[in-house]
Amino acid sequence: MAEFDLIAAIRARAAALADARGDVALGIGDDAALLAPPAGRQLVVATDTLNRGVHFADDAAAGDIGWKSLAVNLSDLAAMGAEPAWCTLSLSLPDGDARARAAFVEGFADGFLELAARHRVALVGGDTTRGPLSVCVTAIGFVEPGWALRRDAAGVGDEIWVTGTLGDAGTALALDGIEGYRDFAVRRIDGADAGAGVDSEADAASAWLYQRLRRPQPRVAAGRALRGLARAGIDVSDGLLADLGHICVASGVGACLDAAALPASPALLAACAADARRALQLGGGDDYELCFTAPARQRDSIARALAAADTPAVVIGRIEAEPGVRVRLADGVMWTPSKRGYQHFG
Structure with a gap:
């Protein structure tokens, strides 16, 4: 499974959430996403990186890594009183057996998208690259002006x-x-x-x-x-x-x-x-x-x-x-x- 095959696999899994929101004009597959924030709301943006051996163990289950990588960002939005809407995902994967890599991505997507579905969060873009196992997620939400918890x-x-x-x-x-x-x-x-x-x-x-x-x-x-x-x-x-x-x-x-x-x-x-x-x-x-x-x-x-x-x-x-x-x-x-x-x- 090469880079663009990975992207296609993730895109296929994530498409339904983006389609269901109605505020994603263009999601995964182009140079950038096109999003339509609601009038009268401020954007709230949070980013967290999770690295193997620092944020999760070497033998951590792929689904748990996927879930937690989104959860920690949604927690930041929650702390601001924000309503989650969209996210991006940058995934660094080590070289090695293609089947193992594909299995990891499937398991990762299971956990990530299960939590995303609970909060109606659309995955709208990101990146995949070769390197040490690392996950970086950016979550974006909305809050009414003057209502954010600071x-x-x-x-x-x-x-x-x-x-x-x-x-x-x-x-x-x-x-x-x-x-x-x-x-x-x-x-x-x-x-x-x-x-x-x-x-x-x-x-x-x-x-x-x-x-x-x-x-x-x-x-x-x-x-x-x-x-x-x-x-x-x-x-x-x-x-x-x-x-x-x-x-x-x-x-x-x-x-x-x-x-x-x-x-x-x-x-x-x-x-x-x-x-x-x-x-x-x-x-x-x-x-x-x-x-x-x-x-x-x-x-x-x-x-x-x-x-x-x-x-x-x-x-x-x-x-x-x-x-x-x-x-x-x-x-x-x-x-x-x-x-x-x-x-x-x-």
């Missing part, structure tokens, strides 16, 4: 919220002994490896952790529901402390988190003792939940809006004037975790 809008006294649960993906990385996560004290909660069938509650808990790592769920509906209610937002990709820290720096404020309020899944509780659990919830990363701030008066409205979006969320702290992000334990003692989040070149 990092620089948090105010002193705002409540800090987070969707879903934290620490699940980081626990899966720790269970696999991934560099940077080996110091976390976690215990395997089943006797089988991650790919085993689900035969018990323990197996189900293990499967949950790995599913959270491999196929994160971008909180698109939640991001849209928060427009006009929340002030500042970000997705939790590198770790809660690191990502909330970006909001604080951009807004010129600080934050205090209540460790006891951090949401934990039953699987996380089964795999980690208290100290390791807190550390992974605060610094583990890869959960792709939304962290946002809002005035306390909006609490009931936010709870109703997120319930309608079928997204659980809890208040975990408050924005303060003093710079920095602090963590308070149940007894009032301030706690400093060993890991604040992931950083390339750190």
